[in-house]
Amino acid sequence: xxxxxxxxxxxxxxxxxxxxxxxxxxxxxxxxxxxxxxxxxxxxxxxxxxxxxxxxxxxxxxxxxxxxxxxxxxxxxxxxxxxxxxxxxxxxxxxxxxxxxxxxxxxxxxxxxxxxxxxxxxxxxxxxxxxxxxxxxxxxxxxxxxxxxxxxxxxxxxxxxxxxxxxxxxxxxxxxxxxxxxxxxxxxxxxxxxxxxxxxxxxxxxxxxxxxxxxxxxxxxxxxxxxxxxxxxxxxxxxxxxxxxxxxxxxxxxxxxxxxxxxxxxxxxxxxxxxxxxxxxxxxxxxxxxxxxxxxxxxxxxxxxxxxxxxxxxxxxxxxxxxxxxxxxxxxxxxxxxxxxxxxxxxxxxxxxxxxxxxxxxxxxxxxxxxxxxxxxxxxxxxxxxxxxxxxxxxxxxxxxxxxxxxxxxxxxxxxxxxx
Amino acid sequence: xxxxxxxxxxxxxxxxxxxxxxxxxxxxxxxxxxxxxxxxxxxxxxxxxxxxxxxxxxxxxxxxxxxxxxxxxxxxxxxxxxxxxxxxxxxxxxxxxxxxxxxxxxxxxxxxxxxxxxxxxxxxxxxxxxxxxxxxxxxxxxxxxxxxxxxxxxxxxxxxxxxxxxxxxxxxxxxxxxxxxxxxxxxxxxxxxxxxxxxxxxxxxxxxxxxxxxxxxxxxxxxxxxxxxxxxxxxxxxxxxxxxxxxxxxxxxxxxxxxxxxxxxxxxxxxxxxxxxxxxxxxxxxxxxxxxxxxxxxxxxxxxxxxxxxxxxxxxxxxxxxxxxxxxxxxxxxxxxxxxxxxxxxxxxxxxxxxxxxxxxxxxxxxxxxxxxxxxxxxxxxxxxxxxxxxxxxxxxxxxxxxxxxxxxxxxxxxxxxxx
Numbered sequence: 001x002x003x004x005x006x007x008x009x010x011x012x013x014x015x016x017x018x019x020x021x022x023x024x025x026x027x028x029x030x031x032x033x034x035x036x037x038x039x040x041x042x043x044x045x046x047x048x049x050x051x052x053x054x055x056x057x058x059x060x061x062x063x064x065x066x067x068x069x070x071x072x073x074x075x076x077x078x079x080x081x082x083x084x085x086x087x088x089x090x091x092x093x094x095x096x097x098x099x100x101x102x103x104x105x106x107x108x109x110x111x112x113x114x115x116x117x118x119x120x121x122x123x124x125x126x127x128x129x130x131x132x133x134x135x136x137x138x139x140x141x142x143x144x145x146x147x148x149x150x151x152x153x154x155x156x157x158x159x160x161x162x163x164x165x166x167x168x169x170x171x172x173x174x175x176x177x178x179x180x181x182x183x184x185x186x187x188x189x190x191x192x193x194x195x196x197x198x199x200x201x202x203x204x205x206x207x208x209x210x211x212x213x214x215x216x217x218x219x220x221x222x223x224x225x226x227x228x229x230x231x232x233x234x235x236x237x238x239x240x241x242x243x244x245x246x247x248x249x250x251x252x253x254x255x256x257x258x259x260x261x262x263x264x265x266x267x268x269x270x271x272x273x274x275x276x277x278x279x280x281x282x283x284x285x286x287x288x289x290x291x292x293x294x295x296x297x298x299x300x301x302x303x304x305x306x307x308x309x310x311x312x313x314x315x316x317x318x319x320x321x322x323x324x325x326x327x328x329x330x331x332x333x334x335x336x337x338x339x340x341x342x343x344x345x346x347x348x349x350x351x352x353x354x355x356x357x358x359x360x361x362x363x364x365x366x367x368x369x370x371x372x373x374x375x376x377x378x379x380x381x382x383x384x385x386x387x388x389x390x391x392x393x394x395x396x397x398x399x400x401x402x403x404x405x406x407x408x409x410x411x412x413x414x415x416x417x418x419x420x
Numbered sequence: 421x422x423x424x425x426x427x428x429x430x431x432x433x434x435x436x437x438x439x440x441x442x443x444x445x446x447x448x449x450x451x452x453x454x455x456x457x458x459x460x461x462x463x464x465x466x467x468x469x470x471x472x473x474x475x476x477x478x479x480x481x482x483x484x485x486x487x488x489x490x491x492x493x494x495x496x497x498x499x500x501x502x503x504x505x506x507x508x509x510x511x512x513x514x515x516x517x518x519x520x521x522x523x524x525x526x527x528x529x530x531x532x533x534x535x536x537x538x539x540x541x542x543x544x545x546x547x548x549x550x551x552x553x554x555x556x557x558x559x560x561x562x563x564x565x566x567x568x569x570x571x572x573x574x575x576x577x578x579x580x581x582x583x584x585x586x587x588x589x590x591x592x593x594x595x596x597x598x599x600x601x602x603x604x605x606x607x608x609x610x611x612x613x614x615x616x617x618x619x620x621x622x623x624x625x626x627x628x629x630x631x632x633x634x635x636x637x638x639x640x641x642x643x644x645x646x647x648x649x650x651x652x653x654x655x656x657x658x659x660x661x662x663x664x665x666x667x668x669x670x671x672x673x674x675x676x677x678x679x680x681x682x683x684x685x686x687x688x689x690x691x692x693x694x695x696x697x698x699x700x701x702x703x704x705x706x707x708x709x710x711x712x713x714x715x716x717x718x719x720x721x722x723x724x725x726x727x728x729x730x731x732x733x734x735x736x737x738x739x740x741x742x743x744x745x746x747x748x749x750x751x752x753x754x755x756x757x758x759x760x761x762x763x764x765x766x767x768x769x770x771x772x773x774x775x776x777x778x779x780x781x782x783x784x785x786x787x788x789x790x791x792x793x794x795x796x797x798x799x800x801x802x803x804x805x806x807x808x809x810x811x812x813x814x815x816x817x818x819x820x821x822x823x824x825x826x827x828x829x830x831x832x833x834x835x836x837x838x839x840x
Contacts, residue, residue: 021757025781098780104802110791112801117783119813202813223643223814244836251838337441359831360518361445363537371530371834380839381532381830382524393539393622393827394643395815407813410801411779414791416664418671419800 009193012148012181013200016121019178020146024118026175028095031142034173035091038166039084042134045165046080052161053130060154072129073155083134083162086385090138093384096402097144111413116406118144120202123194124387125150125216127208130158137166137180139387143405148201149182150191152208160184198222203405207388225400228391229315230260230343232373235267235332235358236276237349244370245276245348246283251372252346254287258317260389261344261366261376265312266323267332270296273325277301281323289319296325312339329354333361340364343391344376365391365398429613432568432601433620436541439598440566444538446595448515451562454593455511458586459504462554465585466500472581473550480574492549493575503554503582506805510558513804516822517564531833536826538564540622543614544807545570545636547628550578557586557600559807563825568621569602570611572628580604618642627808645820648811649735650680650763652793655687655752655778656696657769664790665696665768666703671792672766674707678737680809681764681786681796685732685742687752690716693745697721701743709739716745732759749774753781760784763811764796785811785818 042049053075060073101114122145124136133151140147151159163182170177183190194201198221205225206216217224234252236245252263268276273296281291281301291297292307304323311322312335326332329347336345346368347358355369366376376398378386383401390396396404462469473495480493521534542565544556553571560567571579583602590597603610614621618641625645626636637644654672656665672683688696693716701711701721711717712727724743731742732755746752749767756765766788767778775789786796796818798806803821810816816824 021783024783106800106802110795110800117813217641221637223812241836247838248836255839355833363441363444364829366830366832368832369834370836371832372838374839375530375832375834375837376830380526380530381832382526392643393537397827398830407817409784410786410796410818412786412788412791412795412801413775414789414795416661416668416790417795418667418792419675419794 006189006193008185009190009197010200012183012190013121013194013197015178016146016148016181017200019176020118020120022176023141023146023179024097024120024144026144028097030174031095031144032091034141034169034175035087035138037169037173038138039087039091041165041169042080042084042087042162043077045161046077049075049080049158049161049165052157055157056155063154065154073158075130075158079131083131086131086135087138090142090385090402093142093402095142096406101408108417109415110417113411113413114408115411116403117409119405119407121146121148121200122405123148123150123201123204125191125204125206125208125212127152127212130155130162132207133159133162133182134166135385136387137163139385139402139405141175141179143402145405146176146179147181148194149180151182153186156184156186192219195219196221205387223395225388225390225396226392227260227388228343229341230262230389230391231264231313231315231339231341232261232344232346233265233267233336233340234263234346234348234373235326235329235336236269236272236280237329237347237351237354238269238271239350239354240272240276240348241350242276242279246280248346248348248370248372249280250283250287252374253284253289253321254319255372255374257319259374260315261373262317263346263373264314264316264321265339266321267326267335268323269329269332270325270327273297274300277323277325284321287319289321291321291323293323294325297323315341329357333358336362336364341391343389344368344373346371346373365389426609426613428605429610429617430620432603432610433541433614433617435598436566436568436601437620439596440538440540442596443561443566443599444517444540444564446564448517450594451515451564452511454561454589454595455507455558457589457593458558459507459511461585461589462500462504462507463497465581466497469495469500469578469581469585472577475577476575483574485574493578495550495578499551503551506551506555507558510562510805510822513562513822515562516826521828528837529835530837533831533833534828535831536823537829539825539827541566541568541620542825543568543570543621543624545611545624545626545628545632547572547632550575550582552627553579553582553602554586555805556807557583559805559822559825561595561599563822565825566596566599567601568614569600571602573606576604576606612639615639616641625807643815645808645810645816646812647680647808648763649761650682650809650811651684651733651735651759651761652681652764652766653685653687653752653756653760654683654766654768654793655746655749655756656689656692656700657749657767657771657774658689658691659770659774660692660696660768661770661790662696662699666700668766668768668790668792669700670703670707672794673704673709673741674739675792675794677739679794680735681793682737683741683766683793684734684736685744685759687744687746687755689749689752690745690747693717694720697743697745704741707739709741711741711743713743714745717743735761749777753778756782756784761811763809764788764793766791766793785809
């Protein structure tokens with residue numbers, strides 16, 4: 001008899017809850033042992049992983065998936081090697097569980113320690129490349145959280161093979177097997193059921209398109225760590241160094257156009273627009289970037305597509321960028337407040353006052369001065385691997401690594417103190 | 421024509437959103453000026469506040485409110501004076517906005533600063549005493565957040581008078597007036613409407629009975645900082661110092677029985693039960709505390725009410741306590757995991773290994789060793805004033821003061837760095 005999906009959600013969640021409690025007490029040594037052994041096992045399992053991946057690739061090609069997406073789905077020995085490397089790197093990071101966040105002694109002699117603890121059970125719903133499966137599992141275990149994985153159906157066999165390797169070493173390291181579970185049942189009802197179970201799931205992380213995130217946010221009865229749009233701006237202030245500006249803008253737009261911290265919109269100060277815009281547009285066009293410009297931009301440079309209102313809200317995730325001439329820093333910040341998504345904004349300037357004002361007033365997860373928006377990334381900011389870049393302000397903002405997957409408790413050591 | 425409530429929610433939320441943006445840029449000096457001036461103005465306004473309070477008291481008495489609750493509602497010059505004192509204390513606390521949480525230099529020379537920022541707009545729904553109105557307004561302003569207050573209808577006139585004083589000095593200090601708004605319309609639909617507006621409200625804090633918190637959690641489309649039950653345990657381990665144990669237990673239960681960090685359940689190790697329980701029960705009974713004990717307790721002491729299963733889950737908020745004999749530390753921790761609410765737990769022991777194990781394994785916001793559960797409090801733990809004690813693990817856990825009402829952003833200072 002086939003199990004009902006409601007029952008299945010209950011079963012998966014209850015197993016995760018039980019595993020989380022045991023995992024929260026696992027030593028750093030156990031967790032690191034598992035990470036290092038899994039880093040060795042992954043390359044050894046290359047053949048099986050690639051066979052599973054071949055099944056996914058064949059189905060996807062049959063279903064008419066485009067070549068860029070097929071490439072994202074494809075695994076090869078080099079990609080499997082870099083997953084293993086990621087595991088080794090996570091083993092080297094400080095264990096966030098039990099870390100002392102602060103320690104003070106109160107006037108009455110009480111010792112108050114704030115120490116890191118896991119959140120519990122994380123439900124991770126993602127549409128990304130299969131390497132995310134390995135990163136998410138590793139980050140969860142190291143941060144002491146049980147994780148329930150729900151990957152995209154196009155990557156199901158690849159994910160099953162990868163999770164098989166992840167799970168194979170858990171028992172040996174003294175970590176409960178159900179600390180990592182993959183939902184392989186395609187029924188979406190299981191997801192909906194789990195989203196109502198705030199008794200079994202402590203946090204849900206949807207990572208994928210806007211529709212997925214909106215649906216999860218609507219249905220979830222537990223906190224949601226969201227990864228919304230990155231409509232990232234670069235503002236070229238009057239004192240910007242032009243050579244630097246061109247390098248940063250090309251990097252921010254072109255180094256990897258399909259990611260959330262790529263630049264999507266340029267703002268150029270009117271004072272320097274006649275001098276700057278023709279060069280900037282030329283440099284971008286030489287990289288194959290389409291420019292959607294405001295009226296002034298169109299007058300100053302050739303080959304610019306006239307922008308419509310919607311262009312300034314767009315997250316292109318492609319070699320397209322909007323460009324607007326602004327009156328000064330205030331109009332730039334107004335524009336960002338209106339059209340931005342609070343992800344990553346940069347100012348290019350040699351004026352320290354302008355930099356100060358911009359970093360103080362712009363309310364985004366990362367505000368850059370004279371650096372590429374592409375630096376808003378866990379690895380680049382020193383957090384190590386990340387499970388994503390949060391666009392929320394509550395709990396964790398920007399890149400989310402190990403610490404962001406934890407909570408804390410107060411441990412209070414007394415000698416008989418009572419309250420007056 | 422009367423404004424529709426939907427329109428009113430939109431209007432209040434939009435005003436708060438606008439105010440929040442300006443408030444986020446207000447200087448520490450402005451915010452402290454307002455706090456200090458309001459601390460002076462409150463006592464000067466005593467007469468008006470007490471007249472308003474008299475109206476609330478008269479209505480409440482007519483409606484049959486009990487004397488304990490009437491006392492909670494009552495304001496007098498001393499209570500108004502301590503509200504003013506609280507404002508002065510908040511003025512002395514460090515401004516969480518702009519504080520540097522961490523600062524590192526990356527290998528490529530990027531300077532990465534993590535700095536405190538306000539959350540934005542806080543919607544605070546509370547059923548508490550009128551002094552909470554003043555604390556909440558002060559904590560919000562100092563942490564750079566606009567606040568929408570919705571107090572209990574029994575305190576409406578008192579709250580209107582207090583908010584009048586709070587608002588009277590805002591403009592003078594350069595703080596937008598709508599940074600503090602009180603919803604005086606009794607219609608509950610406004611609350612429901614605001615709870616759907618995650619574009620206008622960043623955080624909702626319900627503080628009151630379980631029904632309120634459940635309703636808000638169900639309806640809110642934005643993060644909720646919850647203040648659920650405190651079913652707090654004290655476990656008397658075999659090596660506990662008996663004099664200390666009695667003092668701590670009396671303090672934890674009796675110093676203020678109606679609050680969330682009061683002890684509600686005692687666990688006594690079987691090894692010491694025959695010696696300890698008669699004394700403990702006697703000491704509690706001499707303070708007028710009713711004991712609801714397990715079978716063994718009933719055999720060991722007189723005047724004990726036989727506990728039913730439900731007693732171990734109960735948050736009495738009264739001079740009643742449950743008492744259970746347990747086999748050892750593991751059974752104690754099992755019991756806490758099963759019946760506890762994750763609020764505050766204490767172990768009384770002279771054995772450092774037992775203390776270590778208890779503090780590591782018990783997953784509560786505060787875990788005490790040889791100290792009263794009553795210390796789980798913002799003031800006592802050094803956070804200053806608090807808006808409440810969170811029972812969530814996400815974002816903030818335990819006492820929530822100024823820092824817990826903020827988020828952060830990364831400010832990244834470069835010299836032209838681009839990503840490889």
